[in-house]
Amino acid sequence: MNPLYDRLFGTHAGKDTPFLHLPDGRTLTHDAFLRKAARFAHVLSDAGLEPGDRLAAQIEKSPEALALYAACAQTGVVFLPLNTAYTRDELAYFVENSGARLVVGDDAKEADLRPMVESFGAQLLTLNGDGSGSFTDAATAKPEEFETVARSEDDLAAFLYTSGTTGRSKGAMLTQANLLSNAEVLLDYWRFTQNDVLLHALPIFHTHGLFVGTNVMLLCGGAMIFLPKFDLDQIIAQMPKATTMMGVPTFYTRLLDDARFTRDLTQGMRLFISGSAPLLAETHIRFEERTGHRILERYGMTETNMNTSNPYEGERRAGTVGFPLPGVELKICDPQTGATLPQGEIGIIEVRGPNVFKGYWQMPEKTAEELRADGFFITGDLASMDADGYVTIVGRNKDLIISGGFNIYPKEIELVLDDQPGVLESAVIGVPHPDFGETVVAVIVPEKGASVDEAALRQACADSLAKFKHPRAFVMLDALPRNTMGKVQKNALRADHAGMFT
Ligand code: MCA
Ligand code: AMP
DSSP: OOHHIIIIIGGGTTOOSEEEEOTTSOEEEHHHHHHHHHHHHHHHHHTTOOTTOEEEEOOOSSHHHHHHHHHHHHHTOEEEEOOTTOOHHHHHHHHHHHTOSEEEEOGGGHHHHHHHHHHTTOEEEEOOTTSOSHHHHHHTTSOSOOOOOOOOTTSEEEEEEEOOTTSOOEEEEEEHHHHHHHHHHHHHHTTOOTTOEEEEOSOSSSHIIIIIIIHHHHHHTOEEEEOSSOOHHHHHHHGGGOSEEEEOHHHHHHHHTOTTOOTTTTTTOOEEEEOSSOOOHHHHHHHHHHHSOOOEEEEEETTTEEEEEOOSSSOOOTTOOBEEOTTOEEEEEOTTTOOBOOTTOOEEEEEESTTSOOEETTOHHHHHHHBOTTSOEEEEEEEEEOTTOOEEEEEESSOOEEETTEEEOHHHHHHHHHTSTTEEEEEEEEEEETTTEEEEEEEEEEOTTOOOOHHHHHHHHHHHSOGGGSOSEEEEOSSOOBOTTSOBOHHHHHHHTTTSOO
16 A cells, blocks of 8 residues: 555556647656656665655656656655755755755756765766656666555655745655645545646646646546646647646736737636735736636645635635635634634634644754644734635735745845845845736845945855845845834835835
8 A cells, every 4th residue: 555656646557548748749648657657666766765765856847757756656755856946055955954865956967966965975866857867767677567665644755845934944744645635625626537637837846836736637637738837838829728727826917918818718728726825816807807717716835735725616706715625624813822813803824634744854843833732733824714714815924925936035045145245134025026926125234334245145146045036136224124122124124115126
């Protein structure tokens, strides 16, 4: 028994129906995919990986990248996907912290990565966006069947790193049961069947593209139009062949900005889903006016997968994230006391259910701060629930910026900026952005009499931080606004600079 492998992958053995439609016109059947994954599983086993070992993958989206995920499930190896934008320094932290035994990266980065990877005693193999690489070479002559390693639902399936207010990323430990229970609920709630074709343009190194999009399609046995990234021309060209799409709000605003995106184009679609960041009610309304479709918005987190969703049949209410999913208990709590608040009041969302993760890897204190002994997870999202049970997210009780669906923790950027010559202190904030929803602005206070070179600050960020985290603007101030307790008032900074990009 290996519930994750058996239910997501194993059931498709011998199935000749399409699984992945690729932009170059190729189609991979479910069975062909499984045979590829089995060969990959042999590579993992031959590399000495044992069940429970971690495999860190920083690879482009491709059928092979997905086959690596399947191979991890089949061998009981914990899959740790990483954003392809991360720099070597960022990667080093994940490799060291997770104790990964194998790192799979791109050939182009191999020379840069190898000394770092080997310094942590891990092995390095390569897998490129076109499917080539030393990993694939090692798989070529391997058998197309692999005896699935027995695992239980409580065993770890994946680590996904999520940053914290301290600036250090935490490895969220997700079990097989976490992933499976959520995929099963979503399949049902959103009415997925094997006739569905998902237009898949999200990255597969995050919850949204991997555990929501891909797992649901694996479970229902449908197909995906598997695009390497969001490319407007491709999306428009492929939409008539799809039945559903999942995206972050930027997908929907970009589509609405294109005159080719019409009611006719979406005729064959049955469902558009949005999440990872707030979808403006205005976008929801414009989308319906243009296409006749009401976007279904849902809400989730790396630590919990999906928590709430607007209904499939009932009213999809603009500006809300819908109801708690079946099996998910949701409370709106007082930020100070944790007590459940009366209906209608704004508080912090806490959730409990089979979807909630097991804790942060080797961080018992951090786990205890956010995951209560009774199983409720403190999300840090501020929301209210109306009399009909719809949840509306109104803000965050955590210092977090969401840019185009990517989470950015200001502390991580502030630590880099504060280290630069002439910088006394910094405050990094998110301000509204028409394309990304929010974008990063750095407020810098120079030391007395010092002048700070903006180009040097940009370079410092480029040296150590992934591009999507780089501030898009720098503002110099003599002092940061503080409250009587001495705490920096980021709200005031955000209000002062709210119009910079809009
Ligand atoms: C790319 N860039 C970005 C972003 N993406 N900068 C800020 N924020 C971003 N999200 C950089 C690129 O390096 C590029 O730099 C420049 O910005 C413009 O790139 P562009 O071509 O416009 O971007 P793109 O490649 O089209 O990507 C935008 C995107 C993409 C399609 C919105 O970021 C994306 O697919 N986001 C989805 C993220 C996601 O899956 N989140 C789910 C997390 P230059 O031009 O200088 O080279 S899971 C989650 O949050 C929870 C669990 C949930 O509820 O789902
Ligand atoms: P992550 O840590 O990448 O899993 O991001 C989770 C965070 O994304 C949540 O805590 C929310 O702040 C935000 N989020 C996800 N979905 C939505 C949504 N539909 N509306 C508003 N915020 C969302």
